[in-house]
Amino acid sequence: MRDALIALWEASDRVCGKRLVSMIPVLLPALERHGRLKPTSAERALLTTLSAATIDRMLIDVKIAAAGGRRRRVGFYSAIRREVPIRTFNDWANPPPGFCEIDMVAHGGTSVAGSFIQTLTMVDIATGWTECLPLVTRDGSLVVEAMTRAQGLFPWVICGADFDNDSAFMNDVVVPWCRAQKIEVTRSRAYKKNDQAFVEQKNGAVVRRLVGYGRFDGVETARVMARLYAAARLLVNFFQPSFKLKEKRREGAKIIKRYHPPATPYERALGHPKLPSAVKRRLRQTYRTLDPIQLLATIRTAQEELGERIGKRGLAKVPTVSPADPLSFARSLGTAAKTAEVRGTHRRPKRRYKKRIRMPSKLDPHLAIIENWLAVEPQLTALAIVGRLATIDPSMFSDKQHSIVQRLLRSLRRKVAETAIVSMPVDEIRPEAVDGAACDEHSAPPTASPPSWPRLETGLGQLVDLHPG
Known part of the structure; x- marks a missing residue:
C-alpha cells in the first residue's frame, strides 16, 4: 500500500x-x-x-x-508574524495623530555584506510628522531604544506602530515591548510596499535626499547622522510642505488622484481637531525659536562630513569639518546654484559611455573554418579551437586568445538558438480514436515529411537535436 x-x-x-x-x-x-x-x-x-x-x-x-536528509523547519519569527494583524493602505481611515508607519533604510552602498548603519524612519499618518534615527546595526533591542527616543521627539503619544515583515521588527523583543507600552502593533503584507506608502515616500524624499546611497558604518558616523537628523527633523516638519492624497479613483485604464493643498506637518497638527491645545501651544513656541538658515547650515555641515566618510570605512582618518557660519552660509545661497554646488552625499555623476567602432578581429579570416568545426563537433571549447588555430598560424594565436574565442562562441550559439526557436512548429493536439483512425467530423491533416530540425545549445554547452522523438 x-x-x-x-x-x-x-x-x-x-x-x-x-x-x-x-x-x-x-x-x-x-x-x-x-x-x-x-x-x-x-x-x-x-x-x-x-x-x-x-x-x-x-x-x-x-x-x-x-530532500537529501534535510527537513524544512518553520522560521522562529513566523509564529510572531502570525499573531500580528495585517493592515493595508486602505485600512487607515483617517486615524488621529499617534499612529505611525515604521521602516528601516539600509546604508550599505552597493553591498549588503557586513555590518552598516540603518535609519529607522517613523511617519505619522495624520500629519506626516517624520522622525529619523540612526541604528548602528539591525537589532531588536536597538529598535526599542530608538522608539523610546522617538517617543520623546514626537509632540504627541505614539498609539500605533505599523511595521513590515522584517525580522528586526517581528521578534520577541519589539512586539512585546510595544504591547507593554499600549501601542497597537500591525504589519504590512509581504512584498507589498504600497501598504506602507507613507513611510516609503519619506524614505526617498527625506532619508535618501539627505544621506544619499553611500555606505556608512561605525559609531562616529552614526553620531554625525544623528546631528544631521536632529536638524533635518525641525526643517522638514516645520518648514517643508508636502502633499497628502485626498482621493483616488479609476476611470477605465486611467487612475485619477486628488490631493489636499500642500501643508507642513506643523500646519496639519495645528489644524487637527483631535490634538489638545497644550500640544499646539508647545508647537507654536518651538516654531518661533527656529531659524531655517541655521538648520540648513547644520545639515550641510553634516553632509560634508558624511561625504568625506563615504568609502573610507575607517581606513583613513576623516578630517573634522568645522561648523558653518550661518551668516556666510546665507550669503552663499544665491550663488550656490550658479557655481554648480554638489552636496557631499550626492551620487557621483556617471561619465557618458563613449561608443567605439568595432576593430577588425584576428578571427575574421578564420570564421568560416570555425563554423565548419562547430558543425561537425558542437561540443568544442574555446581552448580546443585556439589550439587548432595555433597549429595553423603559431605566430598569431596562443592560449591568450581564448577570451575572444569565447565571445565568438557565445554569439554563434546565440544565433543558432534564435534560429531554432523561430523554426520550431506549433503542432495542434487532435483527438484520435482508440484504433488510431481520425474522427469523421474532423479529418486528419495530410502527413508530410518531417522538417529538418535545427540543433539547440543546452545548458551543458552541447548541441542537441530538437526532434519530437
Missing part, C-alpha cells in the same frame, strides 16, 4: 498531499492501463479513500530522504 502511494507521489511529480488526493482517481487508472501499477481491488479502494493528512503522514520519511 505504501509502495503504491510512493509510486503515485513520484508519478505526480511530488505534489503535496492535498493535490495528490484529487489526482489519485485520475492518475491511478492511467498507470493501470499502461501496466505501471497493478494494485488489487482492496488496495485500489484504500488508495482512493486516503485523506491528505494520511498521505502526508505516510510520506514524511520519503520526503525527507528525497
Whole structure:
C-alpha cells in the first residue's frame, strides 16, 4: 500500500498531499492501463479513500530522504508574524495623530555584506510628522531604544506602530515591548510596499535626499547622522510642505488622484481637531525659536562630513569639518546654484559611455573554418579551437586568445538558438480514436515529411537535436 502511494507521489511529480488526493482517481487508472501499477481491488479502494493528512503522514520519511536528509523547519519569527494583524493602505481611515508607519533604510552602498548603519524612519499618518534615527546595526533591542527616543521627539503619544515583515521588527523583543507600552502593533503584507506608502515616500524624499546611497558604518558616523537628523527633523516638519492624497479613483485604464493643498506637518497638527491645545501651544513656541538658515547650515555641515566618510570605512582618518557660519552660509545661497554646488552625499555623476567602432578581429579570416568545426563537433571549447588555430598560424594565436574565442562562441550559439526557436512548429493536439483512425467530423491533416530540425545549445554547452522523438 505504501509502495503504491510512493509510486503515485513520484508519478505526480511530488505534489503535496492535498493535490495528490484529487489526482489519485485520475492518475491511478492511467498507470493501470499502461501496466505501471497493478494494485488489487482492496488496495485500489484504500488508495482512493486516503485523506491528505494520511498521505502526508505516510510520506514524511520519503520526503525527507528525497530532500537529501534535510527537513524544512518553520522560521522562529513566523509564529510572531502570525499573531500580528495585517493592515493595508486602505485600512487607515483617517486615524488621529499617534499612529505611525515604521521602516528601516539600509546604508550599505552597493553591498549588503557586513555590518552598516540603518535609519529607522517613523511617519505619522495624520500629519506626516517624520522622525529619523540612526541604528548602528539591525537589532531588536536597538529598535526599542530608538522608539523610546522617538517617543520623546514626537509632540504627541505614539498609539500605533505599523511595521513590515522584517525580522528586526517581528521578534520577541519589539512586539512585546510595544504591547507593554499600549501601542497597537500591525504589519504590512509581504512584498507589498504600497501598504506602507507613507513611510516609503519619506524614505526617498527625506532619508535618501539627505544621506544619499553611500555606505556608512561605525559609531562616529552614526553620531554625525544623528546631528544631521536632529536638524533635518525641525526643517522638514516645520518648514517643508508636502502633499497628502485626498482621493483616488479609476476611470477605465486611467487612475485619477486628488490631493489636499500642500501643508507642513506643523500646519496639519495645528489644524487637527483631535490634538489638545497644550500640544499646539508647545508647537507654536518651538516654531518661533527656529531659524531655517541655521538648520540648513547644520545639515550641510553634516553632509560634508558624511561625504568625506563615504568609502573610507575607517581606513583613513576623516578630517573634522568645522561648523558653518550661518551668516556666510546665507550669503552663499544665491550663488550656490550658479557655481554648480554638489552636496557631499550626492551620487557621483556617471561619465557618458563613449561608443567605439568595432576593430577588425584576428578571427575574421578564420570564421568560416570555425563554423565548419562547430558543425561537425558542437561540443568544442574555446581552448580546443585556439589550439587548432595555433597549429595553423603559431605566430598569431596562443592560449591568450581564448577570451575572444569565447565571445565568438557565445554569439554563434546565440544565433543558432534564435534560429531554432523561430523554426520550431506549433503542432495542434487532435483527438484520435482508440484504433488510431481520425474522427469523421474532423479529418486528419495530410502527413508530410518531417522538417529538418535545427540543433539547440543546452545548458551543458552541447548541441542537441530538437526532434519530437
